[in-house]
Amino acid sequence: xxxxxxAWSRHVPKANMLDPNRMDDVLRRGGDVGKxxxxxxxxxxxxxxxxxxxxxxxxxxxxxxxxMSKLDKKSAEFVAARDELKLLASKIKExxxxxxxxEADAEQQLLMLPNAPHSSVPDGKxxxxxxVLHVWGTAPTFPDGFVxxxxxxxxxxxxxxxxxxxxxxxxxxxxxxxxxxxxxxxALMNYMLxxxxxxxxxxxxxxxxxxxxxLRGTAQLPKFEADVFRLAMPEPPPGTAPESIVPDxxxxxxxxxxxxxxxxHSDEILDASVLPxxxxxxxxxxxxxxxxxxxxxxxxxxxxxxxxxxxxxxTTPETSYAELDALRTDAxxxxxxxxxxxxxxxxxxxxMGFGSSKTxxxxxxxxxxxxxxxxxxxxxxxxxxxxxxxxxxxxxxxDKPRMVHTxxxxxxxxxxxxxxxxxxxxxxxxxxxxxxxxxxxxxGLERIPAPAV
RNA sequence: GGAGGAGUGGCCGAGUGGUUUAAGGCAGCGGUCUUGAAAACCGCCGAGUGAAUAGCUCCGGGGGUUCGAAUCCCUCCUCCUCCGCCA
Numbered sequence: 001x002x003x004x005x006x007a008w009s010r011h012v013p014k015a016n017m018l019d020p021n022r023m024d025d026v027l028r029r030g031g032d033v034g035k036x037x038x039x040x041x042x043x044x045x046x047x048x049x050x051x052x053x054x055x056x057x058x059x060x061x062x063x064x065x066x067x068m069s070k071l072d073k074k075s076a077e078f079v080a081a082r083d084e085l086k087l088l089a090s091k092i093k094e095x096x097x098x099x100x101x102x103e104a105d106a107e108q109q110l111l112m113l114p115n116a117p118h119s120s121v122p123d124g125k126x127x128x129x130x131x132v133l134h135v136w137g138t139a140p141t142f143p144d145g146f147v148x149x150x151x152x153x154x155x156x157x158x159x160x161x162x163x164x165x166x167x168x169x170x171x172x173x174x175x176x177x178x179x180x181x182x183x184x185x186x187a188l189m190n191y192m193l194x195x196x197x198x199x200x201x202x203x204x205x206x207x208x209x210x211x212x213x214x215l216r217g218t219a220q221l222p223k224f225e226a227d228v229f230r231l232a233m234p235e236p237p238p239g240t241a242p243e244s245i246v247p248d249x250x251x252x253x254x255x256x257x258x259x260x261x262x263x264x265h266s267d268e269i270l271d272a273s274v275l276p277x278x279x280x281x282x283x284x285x286x287x288x289x290x291x292x293x294x295x296x297x298x299x300x301x302x303x304x305x306x307x308x309x310x311x312x313x314x315t316t317p318e319t320s321y322a323e324l325d326a327l328r329t330d331a332x333x334x335x336x337x338x339x340x341x342x343x344x345x346x347x348x349x350x351x352m353g354f355g356s357s358k359t360x361x362x363x364x365x366x367x368x369x370x371x372x373x374x375x376x377x378x379x380x381x382x383x384x385x386x387x388x389x390x391x392x393x394x395x396x397x398x399d400k401p402r403m404v405h406t407x408x409x410x411x412x413x414x415x416x417x418x419x420x421x422x423x424x425x426x427x428x429x430x431x432x433x434x435x436x437x438x439x440x441x442x443x444g445l446e447r448i449p450a451p452a453v
Numbered sequence: 454g455g456a457g458g459a460g461u462g463g464c465c466g467a468g469u470g471g472u473u474u475a476a477g478g479c480a481g482c483g484g485u486c487u488u489g490a491a492a493a494c495c496g497c498c499g500a501g502u503g504a505a506u507a508g509c510u511c512c513g514g515g516g517g518u519u520c521g522a523a524u525c526c527c528u529c530c531u532c533c534u535c536c537g538c539c540a
Contacts, residue, residue, distance in 0.1 A: 051502075055509040062474080062509090065521050069471035078520090085520035269463090269500090398482060398498075 025116035028123060028349050033114065040109040047102045054095040061088055111222050115384040117349045118321070118358040124348025130361070131348070136332065137341035139365050140424050150368035151422040152299040155181060157430050157451045161300070172297075173289075173304040180448045181418060184434075185307060187441030188414045189282050192309040192334055196411055199330055201280035201311060206260035208284055212250045214263040217389030219355035219381075220255060229253040229286045229304075253286035257310035258408040265314060266389035269401045275393060276323055277314040280411060282307070300415045301373065311411040314391065317383070320405035321358070324380040328360045331376045331411045338435045340420050341365040343372055357382040362412065364420040375416045378409030 027034050064085055071078040122131055142148055155161030160181035166174040177185055197203050209231070215221040220228060231251045254260055261279050270277075285308050296302035311330060315323045328344065335342045347359040356379040363372035383403035386392065392401035425433040431450040434442055 048503080051509080055503090058510085059508055061521080065471065066474090068520060082520045089520060271463095401500080 022116035025119075026113060028117050028121075029114050030125075030350065036109065036113055040106065040113065043102065043106045043109060047099070047106050050095065050099045050102055054092070054099055057088065057092050057095060061085070061092060064088070108222070111216070111388075114354045115219075115357050115381065117352060118380070118382075121352065121358050122346065122348045124350045127348075127351045129348040130345045130351055133344040133346050133360065135343040136336060137339065137365075139341050140367060142367070143428060146428050148367035148423060149426060150299060151366070151419040153368070154422045154426050154430070154432065155300075158432070158448060159451065160448070163298075171304075173302065175300060175303060177418075180442075180445075183442055184418055184421065184438065185414055187438045188417050189307065189309060190441050191337070191438055192411060192414070193280060193282060195333060195337065196280035196309070196311065196330065199333070201278045201330075204257075204261055204264070204279050204281040206254075206257060206264075206281055206283055208254055208286075209251045210254045210259050210263070212252065214259050214266070214389075215252055217266050218259045218262050218385050219388060220259065223354060227288050228255050229288050254283060255287050256285050256408075257281040257283035257308065258312060261310060261312040262385055262391075262406050262408065263389055265391045265404075268391060270314065270391070270393040270404065272316070272393050272395050275314060275316055275404065276319065279312045280309060281312070282309050300419050303415060306416075307414040309411050309414065311378075311409045313407040314393075314404045315407065316393070316395075317402070317405050320380050320382060320407060323405075324358065324360075324378065324407055327407055327409050328362075328378040331362055331378055331409050334412050334417075335362065335364060335375070337437045338417070338421065339437075340417075340424055340435075342375070353377070353379060355379075355381050355384045357384065360409075362410075364416065364424075366420060366423045367426075368423045373416065373419075375420065376410035376412040379407065381406045381408070 023037055026037060064081070068078070068081060068085070071081065122129060124130065140148075149157075152161060152163065156163070158180070160177065160179045162176040162178055166176045169176070193203055212221060215228065229252060231253070260283065261281050264279070265277075285306050287304060287306075289302065289304070292302060300306075311327055313323050313327055332342075332344070342362055342364045345361045345363060347356075347361060352359045359377055359379040361374050362376035362378070364375040365371075366373050382405050385406045386403040389406075391404050391406065393404050394401050421435060421438075422432055425435065427433065427447075427450070429450040432448040434445050434447060439446060
């Protein structure tokens with residue numbers, strides 16, 4: 001397929017980065033969103049009036065240029081006209097500077113506004129207002145008197161999770177997987193990708209490092225820069241003018257394959273006939289998670305580096321909610337195939353991610369923690385990312401381009417799945433049963449043998 | 454890492470300072486003709502902003518020179534060729 005790239009000047013403010021018709025819905029997010037919206041409207045008004053004024057000046061310059069081209073370059077008339085136009089040129093330059101400052105201001109404000117929740121999303125104040133959509137399976141039962149262990153106890157006893165050496169090599173929140181933990185990770189990755197490709201997803205193996213522009217396209221930036229690992233910038237060559245330094249080679253460790261895969265089609269106008277597009281991708285994920293100190297400090301739940309298979313869809317606006325349900329079902333298949341007990345939550349307005357219009361979380365049962373924990377998050381971003389990343393489609397030949405809807409969901413987090421397997425399939429003797437679906441990927445092994453005492 | 458070359462509308466491609474407010478071709482859409490199709494002929498045919506069939510902006514991105522830049526200068530990005538290095 002040829003790459004269809006269209007110029008979309010950086011100078012043009014993304015006035016429609018947030019659909020103006022959805023501003024009322026954005027207010028459901030609560031907090032000081034209302035104030036931010038009002039502020040943006042003022043700046044945007046200023047931008048429009050500056051633009052109008054500047055356009056008028058440019059129009060007069062353009063018609064003057066037409067006359068200039070016909071004049072004798074040595075005539076007194078030419079010289080007089082040129083001197084007069086110098087004034088106009090400097091006025092235009094002034095206005096351009098003012099406009100571009102206002103545009104930058106408007107754009108920065110817009111980038112900080114969250115997406116509008118879909119009408120079906122429940123209002124809420126915090127995560128306790130999320131709603132249970134359904135529950136699948138039942139919690140494993142253990143013999144009387146046996147208290148199920150945490151996965152880190154199970155894993156360390158088996159010698160397959162090495163937290164101490166992970167920290168020695170790389171610091172806190174890095175873990176070394178050994179033996180069957182390593183093998184199971186590989187097995188899970190293949191099991192998930194095989195499952196999704198057989199369900200019509202095209203497999204993608206993306207780069208792990210991404211540019212600032214890509215992170216901005218999927219809305220991790222500019223608001224959440226503190227959560228992403230950034231590579232040290234190479235020094236610009238000596239003598240480089242500051243205004244000419246564009247951070248296009250400013251690289252980050254991708255926090256999720258959603259970034260790479262969604263940006264596959266940034267700056268493109270897709271043909272309607274190719275929609276919906278369904279991708280699945282494995283990628284290592286890196287999160288700095290500033291502010292998460294003290295949460296889940298033990299175990300594999302919250303790591304700076306983890307593995308995940310991601311599902312991404314590009315759809316028309318008309319079908320995106322049906323596709324969201326289908327995507328969530330495809331993620332659920334992974335857990336069902338492994339026989340892991342889980343539930344599905346519909347997130348309320350307060351708990352949804354910044355860019356999402358609607359999100360379902362899959363929460364797997366962890367007997368060692370006696371709790372459900374998030375293992376997948378499936379969201380419809382509607383046109384929020386499409387506007388930032390400029391992903392459009394043409395409904396019919398000759399039609400104006402429209403924004404696509406982008407969706408993504410974990411399909412699913414591999415490390416947390418390993419956690420769930422270790423906890424749900426642990427046996428009294430310390431051994432762990434391998435779910436049947438994974439055995440073909442583990443050389444037929446049925447059980448990780450109990451640790452030698 | 455070093456040395457060269459190149460980036461123009463869906464595709465190809467002209468254009469080295471002012472009738473380019475981007476030629477021409479291909480593809481696409483509409484029409485004439487035809488029983489139908491092909492061919493031929495005629496017309497339409499990039500995007501963004503904007504209430505707009507007005508105006509303005511966009512020739513990889515950004516900046517500069519000039520009354521005026523696709524065209525000249527700087528810089529970044531991307532691709533290609535050769536050398537080096539490497540898995």
